[in-house]
Amino acid sequence: TFNNSQIFVLSVVVSAVLLFVCSKNSFFYEMNDYIDVNVFLSVTDAIFQGKVLYTDIFEHKGPFQYLVIYSLVHILGNSYFTIYLIECLANALYIFWGTKTILLYDENANKSRIFLYALILEFCLCTAASFMFGGVPEELFLWMSSYGLYTTLRCLKRNEYYSHRQIALMGLLCGTIFWTKFSILGLYAGVALFIIIWNVLQKTPARLVK
Numbered sequence: 102t103f104n105n106s107q108i109f110v111l112s113v114v115v116s117a118v119l120l121f122v123c124s125k126n127s128f129f130y131e132m133n134d135y136i137d138v139n140v141f142l143s144v145t146d147a148i149f150q151g152k153v154l155y156t157d158i159f160e161h162k163g164p165f166q167y168l169v170i171y172s173l174v175h176i177l178g179n180s181y182f183t184i185y186l187i188e189c190l191a192n193a194l195y196i197f198w199g200t201k202t203i204l205l206y207d208e209n210a211n212k213s214r215i216f217l218y219a220l221i222l223e224f225c226l227c228t229a230a231s232f233m234f235g236g237v238p239e240e241l242f243l244w245m246s247s248y249g250l251y252t253t254l255r256c257l258k259r260n261e262y263y264s265h266r267q268i269a270l271m272g273l274l275c276g277t278i279f280w281t282k283f284s285i286l287g288l289y290a291g292v293a294l295f296i297i298i299w300n301v302l303q304k305t306p307a308r309l310v311k
Contacts (some may be wrong), residue, residue: 103215105201112196115219117189124235126185133181135234143173153253165280173309184236194244196222205258232253238282245274246288253292262308263296 103111120126125133133139140160145167147158154164160299174183176204204210210218226232252267263271275289300308 102210103212108200108215108219109193109197111216112193112200114187115216116192116196119220119223119227120185120188120192120235123232124185124188126181126188127237128182133184133234133236135236137186137233138181138236141164141166141171142174142237148172149175162238162282163280165277166282167240170241172223178216181236181293188235188240191241192223192226195226195247197275198244198247199250202254205251205254211239235262239285242281242285247286248274249289249292253295262299266297284291 102153115145121129125135127137130198134170141162144154144160148154148167152158154160154167162168170187170203170268174180174187177183196219200215200218203218204215207214224241226240229239231237252263252271257269271289278286278289297309299308
């Protein structure tokens with residue numbers, strides 16, 4: 102079987118190969134003609150030219166996407182290929198946590214099955230309607246939800262409560278998603294409900310405010 106480092110390397114390779122074909126940000130395509138990605142780039146350019154977001158220039162996505170993700174694109178080189186590299190990392194993290202989640206219930210999976218899991222996870226993402234042609238928030242931030250799902254199922258399977266570090270990281274990721282596109286917060290809404298129900302059933306309501 103693979104260890105965590107090997108699973109991550111596998112995730113990066115699978116992500117890069119499939120995105121090379123499926124994402125119009127890769128160098129396989131001359132350009133990405135999808136409207137949203139070009140809007141994101143234009144808004145970020147305007148911010149770097151001194152425009153104030155939501156005052157001088159408006160786009161309905163939250164500020165985190167522009168101030169961090171697409172600002173990084175602007176600094177590293179305002180090109181579709183830079184977005185492709187960020188996609189590869191984001192998708193690799195999604196595959197990594199998704200594969201780790203599956204392995205909670207298939208602990209004896211061999212290398213072939215792990216590779217198949219990684220391939221299926223990335224294929225499902227790249228063929229999803231929300232993926233469009235790559236570079237959208239639903240794709241770039243999916244790994245954050247994957248981490249929350251993995252952590253919750255791991256705690257449930259082991260019958261142990263979240264550590265303070267896990268709670269803090271999930272809170273950070275949840276806030277990041279909220280300040281990008283709150284409509285993709287569905288999984289964390291479920292996690293929050295699960296935590297409440299768990300503590301009620303365990304008769305440990307004090308943990309909800311710690």
